[in-house]
Amino acid sequence: DGGITQSPKYLFRKEGQNVTLSCEQNLNHDAMYWYRQDPGQGLRLIYYSQIVNDFQKGDIAEGYSVSREKKESFPLTVTSAQKNPTAFYLCASSIQGQPQHFGDGTRLSIL
Amino acid sequence: AQKITQTQPGMFVQEKEAVTLDCTYDTSDQSYGLFWYKQPSSGEMIFLIYQGSYDEQNATEGRYSLNFQKARKSANLVISASQLGDSAMYFCAGNQGGKLIFGQGTELSVKP
Numbered sequence: 001d002g003g004i005t006q007s008p009k010y011l012f013r014k015e016g017q018n019v020t021l022s023c024e025q026n027l028n029h030d031a032m033y034w035y036r037q038d039p040g041q042g043l044r045l046i047y048y049s050q051i052v053n054d055f056q057k058g059d060i061a062e063g064y065s066v067s068r069e070k071k072e073s074f075p076l077t078v079t080s081a082q083k084n085p086t087a088f089y090l091c092a093s094s095i096q097g098q099p100q101h102f103g104d105g106t107r108l109s110i111l
Numbered sequence: 112a113q114k115i116t117q118t119q120p121g122m123f124v125q126e127k128e129a130v131t132l133d134c135t136y137d138t139s140d141q142s143y144g145l146f147w148y149k150q151p152s153s154g155e156m157i158f159l160i161y162q163g164s165y166d167e168q169n170a171t172e173g174r175y176s177l178n179f180q181k182a183r184k185s186a187n188l189v190i191s192a193s194q195l196g197d198s199a200m201y202f203c204a205g206n207q208g209g210k211l212i213f214g215q216g217t218e219l220s221v222k223p
Binding site: 033090 | 115146153156158161209211212213
């Protein structure tokens, strides 16, 4: 079945460590997105990419990095510069002008 | 920049009754779209319904309908015949240059 796969479902990070969240889609969508959700809050856009080898910062990009080397993959790295990384991270993809489809999310916690 | 406002942090509805979840938006764009998503406690975001600014009729998808009032800049979600499985967070979102801007969400609880 077509869809978006995020892994891992749960992730723990030590202080000062970088971690990478995986997002893969087989929907042949051009655009991919990363959102952060804090408890009781809406989603905030971290980074997005509308085409391979190109991406733009969203509203809260500081402390995060991404790459888009392949159409189906859009990994997010949470760097040690992100001082408050504990959150729920959602990846999405879409065709231009169509609703975004979301993965099941990754919950990141700090040890 | 677009702003989405959901003023109801929580709502209760009796099973089998209808409920309206409010959403207002603020945009200077002439062409825009509004989306509603459902987020169960498991966390995934489920697309429910879409309304384009130039659509002449209110969108409907099964038990979901969108009460779109352009002059009031509101796009309220109406869920008819509520079911226990409708208990979840509901988010209104607007598109801006290919990005989605989300509201704070409304937590809906359906009572048996």
